Amino acid sequence: MATLDDLRRTAVTLPGSEERATMGGAAWFVRGKLYAWQCHPWPSIPEDMREIIASELVVGVKVADPVDALALVQMAPDVFLRTTTAWSEPKVAFRMAGIADDHLAELVMEAWRVQAPKYLRREFDSRDAD
Template sequence: MTVARVRFVATWDDVRRVALALPDTSEEESRGTPRWLVHGKGFVWDRPLRKADLEALGPAAPDGPILGARVADEGVKTALLADNPDVYFTTPHFDGYPAILVRLDDINTDELEELVTEAWLLKAPKRLAKQFLADRDS
């Protein structure tokens, strides 16, 4: 008998849980919305769509919660957009910037955890990131 792994849709509570489980992470409010930082550097944040975003996206604009996340570079961003356009998107505001927007209602918790952790690794001090990876792999 095979047991399928259930993948739940993510919520802000999941973002908070995953982010705050990472070493030296804090949560603060910016413009009335939460963002998560490691050593003062933001790596994921609540990113409601603005008027210019809505105009650029037109009818394709999602109406649910939007997570912003740092990515390594434009190549990673392009790959995420191509691999899963139902979850990931961008707006002209983020052109040339290593960040991706995520339809929080459409990403599963496993993928969210991977995305948040990768974003954290990009912004964490090198020594802290190295120690985290060593502890995780042991």
């Protein structure tokens, strides 16, 4: 089962990434833009999703396109939740208990890429090439 510490291990390797405590839990930003967050059962979330979020660890990440989020939900509907709110679209939320560590790292890195400025993406890519 993936944990927030697993997410942190990936996030700390991403240039410009910072973790902040929010009212809803932990959240990760790159240059002030949110890319991953611990979901909280806010009243604006549909009741069935709110029950899941209240009972287990759920994380949300930004995605490049709503089609990407839909594909993940259709691929593993027991892990990926349908849209929780209309805010911060496009995004996808998932149950941490159902995510393998390597898939978590991939989701976090891709979310960071969606939000990171080009110069930070180039920095990360050049570091990866070395």
